[in-house]
Amino acid sequence: MTMETNKIFAAVLVAGIIAMLGGFMADLVMPPRSLDEPAYHIDVPDDGTGPAVAAADTGPEPIEHLMAEADIDRGRRVSRACLACHSFDQSREIRPQGPPLWGIVGKPLASVDGFTYSSALQEEGGTWTVEKLNEYLWNPRRAIPGNRMNYRGIRSPEDRAALIAYMKTMQ
Numbered sequence: 001m002t003m004e005t006n007k008i009f010a011a012v013l014v015a016g017i018i019a020m021l022g023g024f025m026a027d028l029v030m031p032p033r034s035l036d037e038p039a040y041h042i043d044v045p046d047d048g049t050g051p052a053v054a055a056a057d058t059g060p061e062p063i064e065h066l067m068a069e070a071d072i073d074r075g076r077r078v079s080r081a082c083l084a085c086h087s088f089d090q091s092r093e094i095r096p097q098g099p100p101l102w103g104i105v106g107k108p109l110a111s112v113d114g115f116t117y118s119s120a121l122q123e124e125g126g127t128w129t130v131e132k133l134n135e136y137l138w139n140p141r142r143a144i145p146g147n148r149m150n151y152r153g154i155r156s157p158e159d160r161a162a163l164i165a166y167m168k169t170m171q
Helices: 003-029 052-060 070-083 119-124 130-138 156-168
Strands: none
Touching: 052 070, 052 119
């Protein structure tokens, strides 16, 4: 190693030591404090029946009551997240990541010719009803385990209702 390389290595080493010593000095001057009791208390039931557990176990809340007043423009905005993998236009363009969603409401699952569906979706059977779409859009992996849709889902029931109402206009 050359003298220049040694100087650079020494400078980095000294800078690291100085930073480490600065941390030790800061702890000496202002020691870290911990609270005797939490600043904000969260009630968690011991029996596991609290609202957080119940919401996780029961699935999505029903949206039928929201469908009558669902905002189609809001659904159009929510659908932008879907455009990375799906098409919504009448041409029914098949993309490698996802089938077209034109006319999907009321259609049998895994029924677009030319798209290769996962075996889980093919075996599921049934129809894309409002209820099925609500469950699937809430958490695709939980609704149909083993499907290939790489999306975490839409948590807002209003957004799901708006998206489904928007998809119902495409018939």
